Amino acid sequence: LADPQSTFDLVVEHMRDTTKLETTSALLEWDDHTYLPSGGGAYRAEQVTFLSGLIHQRRTTKQLGTWLEELATSELAAQRETPVGAAIAGWLRDYRRQVRLPQALVEAIARATSLGQQAWVAARSADRWSDFLPHLREIINLRRQEAQLLSDDGQLYDALLDQYEEGARTAEITSMFAELRDELVKLLKELKDASSKPSGQSWRYAIPLPEQRQASRWIASQIGYDFERGRLDETAHPFCTTLGPNDCRILTRYHEDNFPSGFYSTLHEAGHGLYEQGLPIDWFGLPPGAAASLGVHESQSRLWENFVGRSAPFWRWCFPQLKQRFGTAWNELDAMQLFRDANLVQPSLVRVEADEVTYNLHILIRFELEQELINGDLKVEDAPQAWNDRYERYLGIKPQTDRDGILQDVHWSAGLIGYFPTYTLGNLYAAQLMDAMRADLGNVDDLLENGNFDGLLQWLRDKIHVHGRCLPPDQLIRRTTGRAISAQPLVAYLRQKLEVAYSMV
Numbered sequence: 001l002a003d004p005q006s007t008f009d010l011v012v013e014h015m016r017d018t019t020k021l022e023t024t025s026a027l028l029e030w031d032d033h034t035y036l037p038s039g040g041g042a043y044r045a046e047q048v049t050f051l052s053g054l055i056h057q058r059r060t061t062k063q064l065g066t067w068l069e070e071l072a073t074s075e076l077a078a079q080r081e082t083p084v085g086a087a088i089a090g091w092l093r094d095y096r097r098q099v100r101l102p103q104a105l106v107e108a109i110a111r112a113t114s115l116g117q118q119a120w121v122a123a124r125s126a127d128r129w130s131d132f133l134p135h136l137r138e139i140i141n142l143r144r145q146e147a148q149l150l151s152d153d154g155q156l157y158d159a160l161l162d163q164y165e166e167g168a169r170t171a172e173i174t175s176m177f178a179e180l181r182d183e184l185v186k187l188l189k190e191l192k193d194a195s196s197k198p199s200g201q202s203w204r205y206a207i208p209l210p211e212q213r214q215a216s217r218w219i220a221s222q223i224g225y226d227f228e229r230g231r232l233d234e235t236a237h238p239f240c241t242t243l244g245p246n247d248c249r250i251l252t253r254y255h256e257d258n259f260p261s262g263f264y265s266t267l268h269e270a271g272h273g274l275y276e277q278g279l280p281i282d283w284f285g286l287p288p289g290a291a292a293s294l295g296v297h298e299s300q301s302r303l304w305e306n307f308v309g310r311s312a313p314f315w316r317w318c319f320p321q322l323k324q325r326f327g328t329a330w331n332e333l334d335a336m337q338l339f340r341d342a343n344l345v346q347p348s349l350v351r352v353e354a355d356e357v358t359y360n361l362h363i364l365i366r367f368e369l370e371q372e373l374i375n376g377d378l379k380v381e382d383a384p385q386a387w388n389d390r391y392e393r394y395l396g397i398k399p400q401t402d403r404d405g406i407l408q409d410v411h412w413s414a415g416l417i418g419y420f421p422t423y424t425l426g427n428l429y430a431a432q433l434m435d436a437m438r439a440d441l442g443n444v445d446d447l448l449e450n451g452n453f454d455g456l457l458q459w460l461r462d463k464i465h466v467h468g469r470c471l472p473p474d475q476l477i478r479r480t481t482g483r484a485i486s487a488q489p490l491v492a493y494l495r496q497k498l499e500v501a502y503s504m505v
């Protein structure tokens with residue numbers, strides 16, 4: 001009988017090789033979102049479909065199953081708190097999930113979502129929902145089949161959610177989100193009635209794209225993003241992707257007449273990038289070197305984008321620096337005005353441009369609709385109407401076009417169903433992490449006001465990044481922040497900040 005350590009080493013080698021295929025596929029997708037000519041789309045779909053089949057075979061081989069069974073009962077697996085034990089637990093979880101899915105289904109999803117994303121881009125730009133409808137119908141149908149194969153208790157949405165946020169349950173999220181919604185709706189009303197509101201006038205100056213590009217690179221490196229191990233490119237829908245242990249790429253977008261859009265996208269994606277760059281390199285491609293969950297990932301991006309980047313001390317530091325770059329355009333502004341305008345709360349149709357309060361209502365709408373689509377309670381062809389109705393109900397505004405409605409997000413075209421709730425979970429985690437960081441460091445505002453981000457980053461490295469996927473997200477956050485996940489810290493943070501931004505105190 002082989003000793004567990006040699007078996008462990010065999011699995012490590014197998015997994016590292018599988019990661020080479022996965023990162024190759026990620027590179028093809030990065031290219032798809034940056035430089036691929038539109039004529040190359042059909043063949044690209046075949047490339048990623050073929051790779052997804054190879055990856056699935058490697059993730060589900062009988063040999064791997066035999067090795068993992070051996071390891072599951074070994075003394076190595078018992079050390080759940082060590083990286084080795086955590087690696088085995090992570091592999092077993094992934095294997096047991098993957099092995100339930102036939103390769104034909106995995107390939108069908110890869111093809112449908114590659115073509116689906118291309119169709120979505122065209123349908124969105126033409127504002128023609130009917131062009132996207134057959135693709136979304138197919139994607140929902142395939143993901144439902146997947147959920148049926150994965151679920152033991154018939155809770156289909158849980159099966160999809162669990163893939164992005166290990167251990168998360170629809171019922172728990174529903175009640176947490178309901179509490180958050182009630183608090184946010186109340187806050188929204190108070191802000192609407194506030195006597196002094198931010199004007200948003202700071203953003204009225206067009207900033208030329210070359211200056212925006214420079215400002216984005218500058219702020220990303222200021223917070224610690226390492227350009228020797230990453231790069232910043234442009235795309236229609238910003239994201240962050242990891243192609244190797246020293247190659248994590250972020251993508252943003254710029255609009256000449258909307259400076260905060262590009263600036264905050266960059267801060268957001270750089271926050272994701274800092275997490276990836278802080279994961280243990282020695283464990284790259286293995287659970288201890290991977291992100292804990294999408295919710296934890298999002299907590300990192302939100303923390304830098306919002307909790308740091310929309311704070312008053314941040315703007316006291318950042319404003320003079322940007323004014324120097326932008327010259328006369330910003331001469332008549334001041335730091336406080338920038339801070340206030342960065343916190344203007346206003347119901348709007350487009351999620352990615354939403355403020356911190358209404359953002360979570362956008363997520364709630366998607367969370368509800370996804371469940372209905374997967375459970376079959378809502379027909380795909382009726383989804384645009386359901387979307388618009390819910391915008392009216394939760395945000396008091398109604399999209400006039402599908403482009404500003406159901407066609408706005410890339411996620412469903414990419415098969416990402418069950419993903420949206422991780423955005424709001426990320427906001428909740430970030431609020432708790434920020435409280436814990438303030439308690440530990442004591443002088444966070446002073447650091448921000450001096451543009452000294454090292455202490456914050458080091459804290460996140462020690463508390464979150466270095467642990468990779470060794471703990472489930474819920475445990476990682478509980479352990480770091482000393483409290484269970486709840487809506488209260490986020491609500492308290494928003495209330496405190498907005499009272500200042502709106503001069504309600």
Ligand SMILES: [Zn+2]
Pocket residue numbers: 268272298301
């Ligand atoms: Zn994000």
